[in-house]
Amino acid sequence: MRVAYYSPLPPSRSGIADYSALLLPALAERVEEVVVVAPGARAPRADVACYHVGNDPGAHGWIVDALRRRPGVVVLHEFVLHHLVAGITLGRGDARGYLEAMERELGVAGRLLALGVADNLLPLPWETQPERFPLAGAVLDLAQAVIVHSAYVEERVRASGYAGPVHRIPHPAWPEAPVRPAPLAADPLVGCFGYLNASKRVPQLLEAFTLLRRRRPGARLLLVGASGERFDLERRLERLGIGGDALLREGYVAEERLWSLMAACDVLVNLRSPTMGETSGSVIRGLSLGKPMLVSDVGWFAELPDDVALKVPVDEYEVETIAAALELAADRAGELGAAARAYVRREHDLDRAADAYVAALEQAAGGEAVADAVLWRIAEAAAEVGIEDAGALALEARRAGIV
DSSP, rough: OOEEEEEEOOOOOOOHHHHHHHHHHHHHTTTEEEEEEEEEOOOOOEEOOOOOOOOHHHHHHHHHHHHSSOOOEESSSSSSHHHHHHHHHGGGTTHHHHHHHHHHTTTHHHHHHHHHHTOOOOOOOOHHGGGGOTTHHHTTTTEEEEEEESSHHHHHHHHTOSOEEEEEEEOOOOOOOOOOOOOOSSSSSSEEOOOOOGGHHHHHHHHHHHHHHOOOOOOOOESSSSTTTTOOHHHHHHHHHHOGEEEEEOOOHHHHHHHHHHHHEEEEEEOOOSOOOOOOOHHHHHHHHHHHEEEEEGGGGGGTTTOOOOEESSTTTHHHHHHHHHHHHTTHHHHHHHHHHHHHHHOOOOHHHHHHHHHHHIIIIIIIHHHHHHHHHHHHHHHHOOOOHHHHHHHHHHHHHHH
């Protein structure tokens, strides 16, 4: 099998780029050839194409363009794709494409709303309430099959009306390797990694950290990653008095530094609301390091076992709950960390994920038809030598995984 592979790759500052850098070598060990397609390159000869789709039009617009030319297997890294669809329609002067996408999702009301947006009469929904208008159907309509990472997204794909094959494959974890923690002293050190904005519940985390500092004066907060354009992080930190020895701040960091900083933390925080249906590579990294983890009780994050991550409801008590959970996680670090490592080894093994990818790609490339032909030949051969109920024998071979 020859696979055409469409995805952002490093040095692109994208979680999906990191994901593909992890997955590609494992795939290459299992198929005849994986052809990594560059933006703007002609589609290569291949038995099946694999398209990684996220919500950033800059990183994924060209991938959707390729998908339009040739259907294939879509890896849906997020269910909410409104920003992507707006970028490849309105962003390119194609108002009609945006109207059609909104009408597909919401009928006439969606088309009217899209007209207001296109005429600059209404706020941009991909900035104000994207979760209400996912627009994933614009991509799903082109998919030969879909790979998702969570039951949450699988359910929404089906609810959207998609009738093709859906394969749920857990986000693979990075292989275990020795990591030297950065020399950062704190009691405890609380780390938050990734794009820092309101949807990551950073305002709530900052308020909760001030409560924690009253009980644990030695606590320090480590914030790593760029902050949102419309999110004034510095002003919020100043207003809450979080600075000096209480705060450690770094922007985008290279892979080695990222692992080192995560390993130094006593507790990791990865909150999210609203969720776009994403699965967090940052959470997978932290759990593989055996770190206590705080997540919001939404989407894929809610699917994590209770003994692996502390889940924070998004409600009026969120700040107080985060503060209490930070202290609890620091006190139960050994217990939570051991459960986290065991869970990642059990559910997010890279080899099993790669095997599942190959099975999904083979099916899309015609593997199901090949399997049916083999089963038919088994039944014929069994009948030729006088085995009764040869059809049942062939079906048993399928159930046993022989074919």
